Amino acid sequence: MYHLPNGNTVSIEILKFYISGIELFENSKIIWREKESFHLYSADSSNKTFSLTVPTKFNFDKIKFNLGIDSLTNVSGVMGGDLDPTKGMYWAWQSGYINFKIEGKSNLVSNPKKEFQFHLGGYLQPHYSIQTTTLPITDKSKIDIVFDIVQFLSEIDFSKQNHIMSPSIKALEFSQLAIKCFKVK
């Protein structure tokens, strides 16, 4: 349960998203790129973190990654592992991955159950919704990247928007909001 500064109270039932294309940089030069770099993050009450192993033999000062799945992967047929369609992050009625899924309740939602569902995705222009961020790294022994859920929820007007289920301009805008919430602790 999150009590937001604007008086909104939000509870989250599902929060899942894909992190992909992880790269490390030193002085703006790429020094490492993860192979088959697709990770599904799924938060539940017992586990709110997931860890990644990156090689320490390099010096690096920046990490770059995508929120979501690139368009080439989206048109390349069925995949396994974290990309398996049984993970609940693939649309059935229309091809394509859901990059970011959040569902829950907010007292500002106008429907009687107070529920919201945002399934953000879309691999075709003009609604290609994958987002990229580059974050500076100072201490490379332990990199803590957090998703600032309070910031994300604070930027949404739940009274106007409680439902996104397909690629659209709204899905793209929400994806742009979400990527800004990744920060180095």
Add this chain to the structure above:
Amino acid sequence: MKRVIIIFIAFLFFAFVVEVPIFFTPKKWPKPTYNFLKNPISKEKILLGKILFYDPILSKDNTISCASCHSQYSAFTHIDHALSHGIHDSIGTRNSPALMNLAWQKTFMWDGAINNLDVQALAPISHPSEMGSNINEVIKKINALKKYRQLFKRAFGDSVATGENTLKSISQFLLTIISANAKYDKVMRKEQTFTPQEENGYKLFKKNCSVCHTEPLFTNNEFANNGISLDTKLNDYGKYKISKQSTDSLKFKIPTLRNIEFTFPYMHDGRFKKLSEVLNHYTSSIKASKTLPKELQKPIVLSSNEKVDIIAFLLTLTDKEFIFDKRYSYQNLN
């Protein structure tokens, strides 16, 4: 004595092993669109896919299989149903397409909603008016059956079914459903000849129809507004629903005409029962709209004799060997 009998039974068993079709590219056909590197063909995967295709386990109440709406005797479509049926006698909003030569198809569904054969089955599995289930439920049911544990082990070296392997094996069976042995093909290979009527129909076809229904697949894999009026009950704008671009309004996938004798009724909503109605549409009832292609701006002019000749040609696209090919059929599955 006993031992001899056991050996005899073993031989009988092997004699009944299912004959599995294998993928091939017919002569002079383009290269397939499907990426086989990501899903290398094997006999065991094709067999597994075939068994899944015919198994109603894919639907919520175990009543509907892929074959329910895609039966071989009608070139893998739902004959005589304008709109296809699903669980609890529910009726969908579109006419199920005939399945063949799918390795050459770029997108799937009348509106192109599906971008790869591998993920096609997810749509009917989860559509409430079709199979009403979802891939997780299906995988759970599959993994509970010993039969499938053995089949998955043989196909993938792992007895546990995953979404990826299940869908890949269904693709493999679908890829082998190839129709390339109609009279038309035999004439092209110089093994047979057209009758004068078929020959004339072929000429008229090339002049009036082949821009969209391009040989040898009899589709150019594109989408078009073919001038049929909007059914205001269904309000189906085709590709527009997916792309949300006004230039795609009323555009539907151009279907193959192979085996058209068996794939009635015609159009995305099955509104025409007979080929003569289809031809009459193109000559006399094209509805103008912004996305109507230039080929249909002026009505196609055909005399009634010419229409009969075109239909005679279209019937040369019937591939009886395909319709009756035992390797695609339900028999000897278990």
